[in-house]
Amino acid sequence: MSVASEAVTDALRELHTRFAGLGDGQLADHIPQLALADPDAFGLALFSMEGHSYSTGDAGATFTMQSVSKPFVYALALAVLGLDEVGRWVNAEPSGEAFNAISLEPVTGRPDNAMVNAGAIVTTALIPDTPGAPRFGRILDCLSRFAGRQLDVDEQVYASEAVTGDRNRALAYLIRSAGPLPVDPVAAVETYFRQCAVRVTTLDLAAMAATLAHGGVNPLTGDAVVPEPVAAQVLAVMATCGMYDASGDWLLRVGLPAKSGVSGGLIASGPARFGLATYSPLLDPTGTSVRGRAALGALSERLGLHLMHNPALAGSTVTLITTADDLPSARTGPRALARHERVAVVAAQGALDFTAAERVLYALDESRPQETGSVVLDLRQVTDIDSVARAMLRRGLGRLVEGGVRTAVADPAGRLAPLPCAGEQDEAALRPFASREEAMTWCASGLAG
Ligand code: GLN
Numbered sequence: 001m002s003v004a005s006e007a008v009t010d011a012l013r014e015l016h017t018r019f020a021g022l023g024d025g026q027l028a029d030h031i032p033q034l035a036l037a038d039p040d041a042f043g044l045a046l047f048s049m050e051g052h053s054y055s056t057g058d059a060g061a062t063f064t065m066q067s068v069s070k071p072f073v074y075a076l077a078l079a080v081l082g083l084d085e086v087g088r089w090v091n092a093e094p095s096g097e098a099f100n101a102i103s104l105e106p107v108t109g110r111p112d113n114a115m116v117n118a119g120a121i122v123t124t125a126l127i128p129d130t131p132g133a134p135r136f137g138r139i140l141d142c143l144s145r146f147a148g149r150q151l152d153v154d155e156q157v158y159a160s161e162a163v164t165g166d167r168n169r170a171l172a173y174l175i176r177s178a179g180p181l182p183v184d185p186v187a188a189v190e191t192y193f194r195q196c197a198v199r200v201t202t203l204d205l206a207a208m209a210a211t212l213a214h215g216g217v218n219p220l221t222g223d224a225v226v227p228e229p230v231a232a233q234v235l236a237v238m239a240t241c242g243m244y245d246a247s248g249d250w251l252l253r254v255g256l257p258a259k260s261g262v263s264g265g266l267i268a269s270g271p272a273r274f275g276l277a278t279y280s281p282l283l284d285p286t287g288t289s290v291r292g293r294a295a296l297g298a299l300s301e302r303l304g305l306h307l308m309h310n311p312a313l314a315g316s317t318v319t320l321i322t323t324a325d326d327l328p329s330a331r332t333g334p335r336a337l338a339r340h341e342r343v344a345v346v347a348a349q350g351a352l353d354f355t356a357a358e359r360v361l362y363a364l365d366e367s368r369p370q371e372t373g374s375v376v377l378d379l380r381q382v383t384d385i386d387s388v389a390r391a392m393l394r395r396g397l398g399r400l401v402e403g404g405v406r407t408a409v410a411d412p413a414g415r416l417a418p419l420p421c422a423g424e425q426d427e428a429a430l431r432p433f434a435s436r437e438e439a440m441t442w443c444a445s446g447l448a449g
Helices: 003-019 032-036 066-081 083-089 117-126 135-147 155-164 166-178 185-196 202-213 228-241 244-253 290-303 328-332 354-366 387-402 436-445
Strands: 043-048 053-057 062-064 198-201 258-260 265-270 274-279 318-322 344-352 374-385 406-410
Touching: 003 043, 003 053, 003 290, 032 155, 043 202, 053 202, 066 083, 066 117, 066 135, 066 185, 066 202, 066 228, 066 258, 066 265, 083 117, 117 166, 117 185, 135 185, 135 198, 135 202, 155 185, 166 185, 185 198, 198 202, 202 228, 202 265, 202 274, 228 244, 228 258, 244 290, 258 290, 265 290, 274 290, 318 354, 344 354, 344 387, 344 436, 354 374, 354 387, 374 387, 374 436, 387 406, 406 436
Parallel strands: 344 374, 374 406
Antiparallel strands: 043 053, 043 274, 062 198, 258 265, 265 274, 318 344
């Protein structure tokens, strides 16, 4: 066994051992087939952003998605129609009510959110239905891409809900009576039953949760299932509404976007970190797996996974600042030293986002380029620059150039290059130099001797 597998699988095994004896809760029986589930079944799985998977217990056992399908169909609707259009028909407010509450927003007639049944039925209805691409085909294809393998429907569970699902049909009729929805929720409710009956394993659900955490790209297959902004929107609604009337308490204690389903599946996503899933069919009164809730709560606490948890900032961004004070010129006068020694230098490392870019710009100020008349920003150890950081750095460097500072960047990988820069006046200043030496030589060559 590999060391990674030992470390992560051991943590999952410990949780399995700790909570397998928890016998509280009830099997769902409003869909009669679900009452036939094995009450002892208990699986746990985790997917990393690199697609490494870890699991224990009954992680390969199959069960139906039920409400865990809702965030993924919502993702599909958002990807096809956009947030503004979807938001016209489904709000994004926590309802504080049970998943199957008969309730719509007073004035607009919209369901509160896409995680409760009313909102999920509308969301399903919004998925286009065309002869070449029927609604359910689109949904099954999307769910399969999230999972990274072809999924299918448990026809027995579907038939069971089709017989007993009158409450959901009543909701669909209520929705139709309440507003000008451009599609028919009464027809869509049958599709909603089918999406709830899509069969998965705990490992599938962990891959699906990981795909949301990974900006909509399945970490296993590399398939871009939905755009990154859509994945973020879905995680936001899962965080506020995914656990129904227990969502606030869940976010407070566990701190992860999550979604539960009445067959006993439960997912949680750590943005940019992991996808987690559990399966255990005994449910608490909110319709959430008792063992799943306990296991994810304990795991979050033990591994420090709470979203609002603020760990020390990852590594330092700025590795070097030479300022006008450091330079020999400040002590011995300009004639006593080689010109390139009078160039201020700032070096940065790692991945640069907004926070890191602020550090770099602050360091550029600290290097006192106005006094040296010249500065080099060394980005050779930078591994990535996101678009926000790139725009900030290009703008900051442009300002220095405008202020008369001879400014150069050691950027052999051309990470700053692609975006135009507001206020950019001197192309040479932002030309990538291959090394710090070359950048310094170019700066020094412009300084008066
Ligand atoms: N199909 C189930 C229902 O509508 C889904 C509900 C759930 O999993 N919370 O009752």
